[in-house]
Amino acid sequence: MTTLRDLPSVDELLQTKTVAELIAQYGRPLTLSAIRETLDTIRTRFLSGAITTLPLRDLIFAQVDAALVSWVKPTLRSVINASGVILHTNLGRAPLSDATIRAMELVARGYSTLEYDLEKGVRGSRLIHAESVLQKLTGAESAVVVNNNASAVLLVLSALANRKRVIISRSQLVEIGGGFRIPDVMKQSGAKLVEVGTTNKVHLRDYEEALAEQGGLVMRAHRSNFKIVGFTAEPELKEVVDVTHKAGSIFVDDLGSGALYDTAKYGLAHEPTVQESLAAGTDVVCFSGDKLLGGPQAGIIIGKKVLLDKIKKHPLARAVRADKTCLAGVTATLLHYLKDEAEREIPILKMMSLTPKQVKGRAEAWRQELGAGEIVEGESTVGGGSLPDESFPTFLLSLTVESPEKFLKKLRGQNPPLIARTANDKVLLDPRTVLPEQEGALLVGLKNVLKDL
Numbered sequence: 089m090t091t092l093r094d095l096p097s098v099d100e101l102l103q104t105k106t107v108a109e110l111i112a113q114y115g116r117p118l119t120l121s122a123i124r125e126t127l128d129t130i131r132t133r134f135l136s137g138a139i140t141t142l143p144l145r146d147l148i149f150a151q152v153d154a155a156l157v158s159w160v161k162p163t164l165r166s167v168i169n170a171s172g173v174i175l176h177t178n179l180g181r182a183p184l185s186d187a188t189i190r191a192m193e194l195v196a197r198g199y200s201t202l203e204y205d206l207e208k209g210v211r212g213s214r215l216i217h218a219e220s221v222l223q224k225l226t227g228a229e230s231a232v233v234v235n236n237n238a239s240a241v242l243l244v245l246s247a248l249a250n251r252k253r254v255i256i257s258r259s260q261l262v263e264i265g266g267g268f269r270i271p272d273v274m275k276q277s278g279a280k281l282v283e284v285g286t287t288n289k290v291h292l293r294d295y296e297e298a299l300a301e302q303g304g305l306v307m308r309a310h311r312s313n314f315k316i317v318g319f320t321a322e323p324e325l326k327e328v329v330d331v332t333h334k335a336g337s338i339f340v341d342d343l344g345s346g347a348l349y350d351t352a353k354y355g356l357a358h359e360p361t362v363q364e365s366l367a368a369g370t371d372v373v374c375f376s377g378d379k380l381l382g383g384p385q386a387g388i389i390i391g392k393k394v395l396l397d398k399i400k401k402h403p404l405a406r407a408v409r410a411d412k413t414c415l416a417g418v419t420a421t422l423l424h425y426l427k428d429e430a431e432r433e434i435p436i437l438k439m440m441s442l443t444p445k446q447v448k449g450r451a452e453a454w455r456q457e458l459g460a461g462e463i464v465e466g467e468s469t470v471g472g473g474s475l476p477d478e479s480f481p482t483f484l485l486s487l488t489v490e491s492p493e494k495f496l497k498k499l500r501g502q503n504p505p506l507i508a509r510t511a512n513d514k515v516l517l518d519p520r521t522v523l524p525e526q527e528g529a530l531l532v533g534l535k536n537v538l539k540d541l
């Protein structure tokens with residue numbers, strides 16, 4: 089009869105070649121934990137009667153191995169995005185340019201001048217990095233890069249509007265995504281929200297009246313992820329900025345995406361640009377590093393020096409500061425714009441500038457390689473809380489399979505996982521968002537899943 093005494097001990101297992109190999113791969117403490125946990129589970133199941141015989145050694149090893157594999161598997165993994173959504177927030181927004189990655193790697197690998205003045209050989213400031221590039225690019229007097237744009241908004245309002253009124257149109261009280269709402273971020277800064285206008289209409293006099301009442305900072309939050317259409321009205325940005333200045337107040341513009349180029353060039357709606365905002369006379373402008381800019385996660389604040397000095401000195405600036413890899417990456421991405429090579433170097437701009445014909449060529453090559461599917465017309469979108477309702481004409485590889493949902497699940501189970509979408513019972517893959525160097529892995533994954541059908 090089997091008794092628990094037949095179960096090998098931890099020490100016995102430690103003598104085996106298999107465990108020695110596991111220790112070499114995973115280290116001794118983790119391997120020991122896996123062995124103990126596996127033996128405990130077997131003991132418990134045996135005592136409860138869930139199993140009546142003890143597993144053979146090979147099975148025990150397999151269970152130990154499975155535990156170790158699952159424990160070290162990162163949850164943050166690289167995936168192939170064939171969804172056609174260029175700035176997919178859930179998939180990490182913008183893939184980075186080679187120069188950006190190199191710059192980030194360089195400072196990550198060693199020491200850097202993060203807070204060191206090489207000229208004087210003394211402590212310097214991390215707040216200067218990216219500043220001169222941003223000044224040259226936008227003409228702004230001063231600039232600072234923080235962790236992300238939500239923290240940029242929080243910092244700007246904390247520094248400039250704590251316990252003061254912030255006047256904003258009701259049509260701009262946006263929820264960014266993941267339940268984050270601009271009005272909540274504003275309130276968090278200690279600012280007193282003063283809503284003007286209605287959901288669909290706001291007039292210049294609404295701002296004038298609010299300013300005449302008790303003054304306050306005026307803010308615009310760009311409607312990044314939705315549109316208001318129909319019976320609507322909104323004064324020009326310049327008009328609102330002018331009445332703000334006439335009242336002796338400050339105008340803060342949260343652009344969200346913050347494009348440095350005209351998105352209309354790619355057949356999309358025009359997204360307000362950073363340059364236009366400054367040209368309208370805004371005092372402080374903030375935008376994301378990883379939306380239409382195509383860089384790493386960051387919040388960029390630019391504007392008047394007196395105000396930026398206050399922002400940089402605020403205690404929250406320390407709490408939301410950018411790390412060295414972010415600063416190096418943002419600077420490298422911005423340099424592409426400065427050197428007029430953005431479209432050649434920045435992955436999301438390359439994706440946006442692909443012609444339907446180019447995309448079709450890639451989809452066709454996939455189809456031939458796989459010997460399956462058909463090429464259909466479709467649409468790619470910008471995503472990432474930018475340019476709602478806007479899309480590019482594209483070509484998709486469409487696969488007819490019995491269960492599209494199951495097929496998608498199997499694609500997600502590949503290594504690297506493949507993210508596609510379905511429509512009308514077809515599985516659709518958009519070459520636009522697949523990086524050229526990922527095509528080989530994509531085809532391997534697709535072949536794997538297709539051959540199991």
Ligand SMILES: *Cc1c(COP(=O)(O)O)cnc(C)c1O
Nearest residue numbers: 236237238310312343344345376
């Ligand atoms: C996206 C967005 C933010 C937040 O930017 P993150 O970089 O995601 O923190 C803030 N305001 C607006 C208008 C946005 O569109």
